[in-house]
Amino acid sequence: MPSRPVTLSHRASLTKDQPISWFMQQAVENPDLISLAAGLVDVESLPGDDIAKVAQAILSDPASAKAALQYGTTPGYAPLREKIVARLNELDHRSPGEAYLADDVVVTTGSQQLLYLLGELLLDPGDIVLVEAPSYFVFHGVLASLGVRALQIPMDDDGMIVDDLEDRLRQLERTGELPKVKMIYTVDYFQNPTGLTLSLPRRAQLVEVARRWSKHHRILILEDAAYRELRYEGGDLPSIMSFDESREQVLLAMTFSKPMAPGLKTGYGILPNGIAAALARFKGNHDFGSSNLNQHILDRLIANGAYDRHVANLQDVYRNKRDAMLHALKTEFPAVTGTTWTYPKGGLYVWWKAPEGMETGPNSPLMRECLKQGILYVPGEFAYVEDGPFPRNEARLSFGVEQPERIREGIERLAHAAREVGLPRIQMPRVAGCRG
Ligand SMILES: Cc1ncc(COP(=O)(O)O)c(C=O)c1O
Known part of the structure; x- marks a missing residue:
């Protein structure tokens, strides 16, 4: 007898793949990719x-x-x-x-x-x-x-x-x-x-x-x-x-x-x-x-x-990572580039806004360039529903999972990718001892 198709419930038919799944999978499968996308926690401090x-x-x-x-x-x-x-x-x-x-x-x-x-x-x-x-x-x-x-x-x-x-x-x-x-x-x-x-x-x-x-x-x-x-x-x-x-x-x-x-x-x-x-x-x-x-x-x-000791330790670990991200953003995206971001006093995320017109979506030139550079973020549009127009130039950057050095490197790669797709190139003053 030929096999018959399964009829899923109405509720199952309304259940779509989470758009984030693909991003999570990329991060797991490719360790060289710096993932500022994953919402995972810091692994080094897990209290085994x-x-x-x-x-x-x-x-x-x-x-x-x-x-x-x-x-x-x-x-x-x-x-x-x-x-x-x-x-x-x-x-x-x-x-x-x-x-x-x-x-x-x-x-x-x-x-x-x-x-x-x-x-x-x-x-x-x-x-x-x-x-x-x-x-x-x-x-x-x-x-x-x-x-x-x-x-x-x-x-x-x-x-x-x-x-x-x-x-x-x-x-x-x-x-x-x-x-x-x-x-x-x-x-x-x-x-x-x-x-x-x-x-x-x-x-x-x-x-x-x-x-x-x-x-x-x-x-x-x-x-x-x-x-x-x-x-x-x-x-x-x-x-x-x-x-x-x-x-x-x-x-x-x-x-x-x-x-x-x-x-x-x-x-x-x-x-x-x-x-x-x-x-x-x-x-x-x-x-x-x-x-x-x-x-x-x-x-x-x-x-x-x-539990209390672990939370206190996590606060130090994540403060350090957050500061690494905020510092790198400040260095890589001077105000004249028209780029802004939030200043979180806790949690795992920074919300980054590219200049007006620079799209961040999954098929955008910026995303393609970021993948080429080996850096991943979550497109901001995933966090909106179809309820009127919403911005297309935002991204969620997570400082949870990567270590500070890789966070800095990730932001540098993001800035490089953004310049490749049109972010103004700013001549930074060269200071002795600093990266060129
Ligand atoms: C805002 C928020 N709520 C709920 C959850 C669910 O977390 P869990 O089921 O692990 O408690 C998450 C996980 O990332 C979250 O970010």
Whole structure:
């Protein structure tokens, strides 16, 4: 009998390959390529010894080995959930009366699973989610496969422009689409892809606007704080969630991937009452709980202080890499070239803007020249959705994975490629001892 074609589900047919996959593959297959594209973390500092020690301690004791190797509970290992809220209560300066509760925590297989599950739990085809312009493109893929429309809100140096968000809500009300708006998604600390952070006044304003515009139903804020702990200068900012006195407007998504190790693939959500329980029911269908062993490992890493030590070390490692990138950009792209970039106080990314008219897309002359020079970036257009015109001359540069010397070399190659495709050639003054 001839083989019959498989009919994929409607949702699968809406699920496209992530455009970033090709870039990731290039970096893995070609070690000579300097990848400022990959969103991977620094490999040298991955805490193998710390993890080996606690894994050994767990597995060498019969009682703890049995507990960690058995199935866990769907919302996650209770002592870990307690520690997660204890840390957050401290970070957000919560008084005992305002404390977040372990019952509101659901541990997930990375925060990516949380983003996906929240989408499935709360969104229907045709719904609208308001996101930053630009924003985290992997989440756009999630929304697309759910049949949900993403509309983008402009950003400035203080993050999402909340006045523009309100203008958009007003416009959607006029067109009768306000009831479709279900969620506002923001990566509010050192955003992927721009490195920008939502300012303190805008955090309070965002909660107030979401609340006031919840005319038909609750408009939820999904606060993706994946990079919060990777801060290299200045003081920590309280979460958006901490401004939500009602405790019903904000869903907070966090992860151990960036501050610890992505290989543990463990994230978590702090969710309004009712949503946490509904999410756990839903997660029951997916996997009835994320890796129990990994949760036991993380619990011990927090308890014995290795987690805090590792985060402090990462802050030094990444500050050094960020500074190498910013310094190289300043050297290679003098102001007269018309090139600009963001100054991230944390995270893994710098957002680079080529002069107007110099496209950065996957088929652009700049990308072709960069591939020839052995340097890779993420085209900025990947971080926009089809919601009106968007810039074609931007790029995400990651300083996460390469070592400082290769970052400097990568920026030199980028500048060389940009000059080959039309960036003004500036005669730099020669200073004794400097590279010519
Ligand atoms: C903004 C943001 N959110 C979520 C994630 C998902 O990370 P994980 O699933 O490893 O926690 C990432 C990963 O790069 C990210 O950049």
